[in-house]
Amino acid sequence: MSTTDKKRIIVQQLIDRFGNEPGIEKVVQKSENYMEAIRDLIEICGDDPNREGLEETPYRVLKAFLEYTEGNREDPKQHLEKVFAVEHDGLIMVKDIEFHSMCEHHFAPFFGVAHIAYIPSEKITGLSKIARMVDGYAKRFQVQERLSNQIVDAMNDVLQPQGAMVVIEAKHMCMCGRGVKKSDAMTVTTATRGVFSKNPDLRKEFMSLLG
C-alpha cells in the first residue's frame, strides 16, 4: 500500500470519528503534521523512519493516541445516570476495576486498579456502569491524582451518596523505563467525599476490606 493510500485510510478514520464536528479539515491537517512530526522524532532518536518496521509507525501512533484519549469525547458521568432506588445505608464497594491511562507529563501509559466505595442515600448504580465511568476518565491525558478526584466527584454528583471514596493503585511506565527506573514502584492515591472525609473509621473499614 502506498503512503498516500495509508494517509487516506487515517483521514477516513478521522472523518468517521470526528466527521459530525465542525473543523474536520483542521483535524485532518493537524493529523498529517503530527505524522510528519513522528517521522522527525524517529530521526531525532537516531533511527530511520523509512526502514520497514518504522515505516507505518506514524499512522499506528496516531491511531493508538486516538484510542488512548477516547474519554475526551464523552461525559463519563452519564454512565452512572441509570440509578436504582434502594434502602441500604451500608457501605457498597467495587474492587479491582482495571483501567489504562496516559500520563500527561510523558505520554507514557500508567495502569492499575481503582477501588470505589460509597454509602448511598437513596440511589445506587450498576457495577458495570461504575467501571465504564472509570474508563471514561482514564482514557485521556491524565495524572493519577486528578483521575481519583474525577471518579469520586462523579460518584458524589450523580448518586448524591452520604459519602464516597476511591483508592487507585497504579504503575507508571514513565517511572519504569526512564528517570528513576523503579519498575516495581506502585503509586497509591485516595480521594474522599462526604462522610468518608469526616470519619476515619470509615476510611479504615474501606482499607480493611481491601485486605
Ligand SMILES: [Zn+2]
Ligand atoms: Zn509520567
